[in-house]
Amino acid sequence: MTISKGPQAFPRSEYLRRLTALKSEMVWRGIDALIVNNSCNITYLTGYTARSAYVPQALVVSTHQEEPTFILRRMDAPAAFHQSFLERGNVIGYPENLIANLEKDGFDTVIDFLHELGFAKRGLGLELGELSMKTGQKFKERMPNARIVDCTHAIDWIRSVKSDLEISIMREAAAIADAAIMRAAEVIRPGVREADVMAEIAAALARGANGKAGTDFASMFFCSSPRTGTCHIPWSEDIIREGSQINIELGGVRHGYVSAIMRTFSVGQPSDRLRRLHQAEVSGLEAALNTVRPGATCSDVACAFYRTIEKNGFKKESRCGYAIGIDWREPTASLREGDMTELKPNMTFHLMLGNWIEEDFGYVISETFRVTETGAEALTRAPRKLFELC
Amino acid sequence: MTISKGPQAFPRSEYLRRLTALKSEMVWRGIDALIVNNSCNITYLTGYTARSAYVPQALVVSTHQEEPTFILRRMDAPAAFHQSFLERGNVIGYPENLIANLEKDGFDTVIDFLHELGFAKRGLGLELGELSMKTGQKFKERMPNARIVDCTHAIDWIRSVKSDLEISIMREAAAIADAAIMRAAEVIRPGVREADVMAEIAAALARGANGKAGTDFASMFFCSSPRTGTCHIPWSEDIIREGSQINIELGGVRHGYVSAIMRTFSVGQPSDRLRRLHQAEVSGLEAALNTVRPGATCSDVACAFYRTIEKNGFKKESRCGYAIGIDWREPTASLREGDMTELKPNMTFHLMLGNWIEEDFGYVISETFRVTETGAEALTRAPRKLFELC
Known part of the structure; x- marks a missing residue:
C-alpha cells in the first residue's frame, strides 16, 4: 500500500x-x-x-x-x-x-x-x-x-524575500509566539519551578493561536537571575524567587517557518537600572522600526537603534538582528552597522535587541517584522513592556 | 560584576x-x-x-x-x-x-x-x-x-561507556520519558487535536518525574494514521479519529543526556495485523535484551531480534538501535548485523525497533537500556504494551 x-x-x-x-x-x-x-x-x-x-x-x-x-x-x-x-x-x-x-x-x-x-x-x-x-x-x-x-x-x-503566502504563515507563527509570552506572564510567580513555566510555554506553543496549531517546537530560552547575562540556556532547575528577573526568547512555528520574540519579566519591582535599560531599548526598537523602508539598508536600521540607546547611556555589542524564516535564522542579511543589504518589501527580520551588558546583567526585547511597501509591520504583537509580576 | x-x-x-x-x-x-x-x-x-x-x-x-x-x-x-x-x-x-x-x-x-x-x-x-x-x-x-x-x-x-554517575542521570531522563508516554495514554482520545496531545507531552517532559525536572526538550515525533509508515514528523494538524493508530517517539532530557522511548497507541481495537506485529516485536525486544551481556556483540543483539520476528513472519530493514547518551544518538556502535562492537558494562543503547513495513503501515516500540555486569537493564519502563485507548 x-x-x-x-x-x-x-x-x-x-x-x-x-x-x-x-x-x-x-x-x-x-x-x-x-x-x-x-x-x-x-x-x-x-x-x-x-x-x-x-x-x-x-x-x-x-x-x-x-x-x-x-x-x-x-x-x-x-x-x-x-x-x-x-x-x-x-x-x-x-x-x-x-x-x-x-x-x-x-x-x-x-x-x-x-x-x-x-x-x-x-x-x-x-x-x-x-x-x-x-x-x-x-x-x-x-x-x-x-x-x-x-x-x-x-x-x-x-x-530572504517572502511571498505573501509565506508572510501569512509567519503571521500565524507570530501569533503563537505572542500567546506563549502571554502564557508566561500568567504563570511566572514566586515559588514556581522554571521547568513548570516551560511546561506551560511549550504547551502554548503547541496549542497555537486563533485556531492554528503550532506545528513543531523551536528553541526556547529562559535565562533568569543570576543568569540574565546569558542568552542560550533552555532553563535551569531553580525556583522563581521574589525579585527574580527572567529573559525569555522563543519562537512560534508554522510549517517550518518561525517567528521569534523576546520579552523580559520582573518578579516584583524592577531595579531602576533595569527600568532605564528597558525604556532605552524600547525607544531604540521604535527608532529601528521607523527606519525600515524599501531602499534603506540593514546598517541604517541597526544604527538607528545603536544611536538611540547610546543617547540613553547604553551600548549593545552584538548585532541587532538577522533575517528570519524557515527554522529561525537565515544566514544572509544582518541588522548590523556596515551591512549594506538593501531592504525590500516582504523581507523578514528578527529585530533581536537582547543586550547582555554584564556577565550577570542582561535584558531582552525583540520583534519579528516584515518590510512593507512603505515601512515595517511588526508580526509579533505582545505588549512591548517590561512585564512586572507579583 | x-x-x-x-x-x-x-x-x-x-x-x-x-x-x-x-x-x-x-x-x-x-x-x-x-x-x-x-x-x-x-x-x-x-x-x-x-x-x-x-x-x-x-x-x-x-x-x-x-x-x-x-x-x-x-x-x-x-x-x-x-x-x-x-x-x-x-x-x-x-x-x-x-x-x-x-x-x-x-x-x-x-x-x-x-x-x-x-x-x-x-x-x-x-x-x-x-x-x-x-x-x-x-x-x-x-x-x-x-x-x-x-x-x-x-x-x-x-x-560510549558511561560512569555510574552518568547512568544515574540517564535513569532520571528515562523516568521522564516514561511519564510523557503515560501522559500521552491519558490524553489521546478521539476528537482531540494532535497538537493538544503534544502540548501535554511537552509539558510532561518539562515537569519531569520523581521531583527531577526535564532540563531541555529533545525531538518528539507523533506519526498517526495515515502516517504510521513515517517516522520523523513532529505531528500534524489532524484531529485524532476513532480507529487511528499513533506511533510516538520521544526522549526525556537531564543535563544534556537523553533516554528515548517509543510506544504505539491504538484508538479503539487494533487490527489483527497490528496486534500480531506488536506481539512479534515484543518477543524480539525480549530476545534482544536477553542476549545483552558483556562480551556479546552488537550484531548478536540485532540478530536475536531479527530471527525472532522472522519466525513470526515479519522483517525489519533498518538497524535495531544505536548507542545513546548526550543529545540522543552517539555515532559509534549500531545494533545491526555485522557490527562486531563488544558490549561492555555501562554502555547504553536505544533498542529502536520502529518497523516501517509499508508506506502506510508502521509500528514502534523501543527501550533505552544499559549493559550490566551480567545482562541488560532497561532504563525506560513504561508498559511494553500496545496502548488501546477509547
Whole structure:
C-alpha cells in the first residue's frame, strides 16, 4: 500500500515559483544541477519538514527538469512524499545499509544519481559551506570531471524575500509566539519551578493561536537571575524567587517557518537600572522600526537603534538582528552597522535587541517584522513592556 | 560584576576522569592539542549545555594542561563559565564582530590561540567529520606546519561507556520519558487535536518525574494514521479519529543526556495485523535484551531480534538501535548485523525497533537500556504494551 499525499502548506504554483527563481540563478552560475543539502532550503523547495537531516539527504535540482528529486533514507521517503509537493517518482529512498556504514553513505546514492542523469562533466552546484570535508571530498573524487561551483547561501538569499503566502504563515507563527509570552506572564510567580513555566510555554506553543496549531517546537530560552547575562540556556532547575528577573526568547512555528520574540519579566519591582535599560531599548526598537523602508539598508536600521540607546547611556555589542524564516535564522542579511543589504518589501527580520551588558546583567526585547511597501509591520504583537509580576 | 558558578551535574573529578581518558587517546594518536567542535563532546568534557553551537565554538584540549579552554562567542561566555566546571580564565569569548563576518570567524580566534600556545608545528587533532570544508581548509591554511590528525568520533567512543554517575542521570531522563508516554495514554482520545496531545507531552517532559525536572526538550515525533509508515514528523494538524493508530517517539532530557522511548497507541481495537506485529516485536525486544551481556556483540543483539520476528513472519530493514547518551544518538556502535562492537558494562543503547513495513503501515516500540555486569537493564519502563485507548 502507498501513503497518501498530506495537506500542503502552499500550492504547487508557489513551489514552482521558488524553483523558477532558483533555476535562473543556476543558469547565471553556469550549473546544470544543484545539490541542496541544507534542510531549510529543502523545506523551502519542497514543503518537507520532517526531522531526518541527521543522516545524509539531498535535493537534486536540475535546470532540465520541472521538479527536483529528493534522495533520502528509505525510512524517511514516505514522509517526503506525504509532506512535499513532489511526484512519487521524484522521491528516492536509499537503502538502510548505508546508515552507520563506514564505506558508503547516502551521498554515494546522490552521486550515482548524478552520473545516471549524465551530469558527470557538467557544472554542479554544492552547498560547500554546509557539507563536511569528508562529503565535499567524496563529491570531488567521485565526480572528477564535473565543474563544482560553491553555491553556499544561494538559496538562502532567494528565501530572504517572502511571498505573501509565506508572510501569512509567519503571521500565524507570530501569533503563537505572542500567546506563549502571554502564557508566561500568567504563570511566572514566586515559588514556581522554571521547568513548570516551560511546561506551560511549550504547551502554548503547541496549542497555537486563533485556531492554528503550532506545528513543531523551536528553541526556547529562559535565562533568569543570576543568569540574565546569558542568552542560550533552555532553563535551569531553580525556583522563581521574589525579585527574580527572567529573559525569555522563543519562537512560534508554522510549517517550518518561525517567528521569534523576546520579552523580559520582573518578579516584583524592577531595579531602576533595569527600568532605564528597558525604556532605552524600547525607544531604540521604535527608532529601528521607523527606519525600515524599501531602499534603506540593514546598517541604517541597526544604527538607528545603536544611536538611540547610546543617547540613553547604553551600548549593545552584538548585532541587532538577522533575517528570519524557515527554522529561525537565515544566514544572509544582518541588522548590523556596515551591512549594506538593501531592504525590500516582504523581507523578514528578527529585530533581536537582547543586550547582555554584564556577565550577570542582561535584558531582552525583540520583534519579528516584515518590510512593507512603505515601512515595517511588526508580526509579533505582545505588549512591548517590561512585564512586572507579583 | 561577574556571574556565579551554577550547580554542576557532575563533580570536577568526573570531568577530570573523562579528560584523562581523552588525553591518553591523544598521546596514543601523537597529538598535543585536540580541537573539539562537536557540541555533545563539549558537553561531555565541560558540562556546558547551552544552545550556542549554531555559531563557531571549540574546546581546545591540550595534553600539557589539566583543564581545556573553551572559546566561544562572547555573548555565550557567561553561560559557559556558569554551567561548566572550567576556571574563569579557561573560557574565552570572541568578539561579536566575528559573527556574520565573511572574512573571519570564531575559528580564527581558535587558530590564533593555538599559535599563542606554540602548537603551530605540533600534532593537532581535528574532528574533520564535523567541520565544514571551509573551516577544515582554514585550519590547514593557517596552520600549514601542524600535523593534522583526523579525530572524528574519538571522543564519541570514549563516551560510549558511561560512569555510574552518568547512568544515574540517564535513569532520571528515562523516568521522564516514561511519564510523557503515560501522559500521552491519558490524553489521546478521539476528537482531540494532535497538537493538544503534544502540548501535554511537552509539558510532561518539562515537569519531569520523581521531583527531577526535564532540563531541555529533545525531538518528539507523533506519526498517526495515515502516517504510521513515517517516522520523523513532529505531528500534524489532524484531529485524532476513532480507529487511528499513533506511533510516538520521544526522549526525556537531564543535563544534556537523553533516554528515548517509543510506544504505539491504538484508538479503539487494533487490527489483527497490528496486534500480531506488536506481539512479534515484543518477543524480539525480549530476545534482544536477553542476549545483552558483556562480551556479546552488537550484531548478536540485532540478530536475536531479527530471527525472532522472522519466525513470526515479519522483517525489519533498518538497524535495531544505536548507542545513546548526550543529545540522543552517539555515532559509534549500531545494533545491526555485522557490527562486531563488544558490549561492555555501562554502555547504553536505544533498542529502536520502529518497523516501517509499508508506506502506510508502521509500528514502534523501543527501550533505552544499559549493559550490566551480567545482562541488560532497561532504563525506560513504561508498559511494553500496545496502548488501546477509547
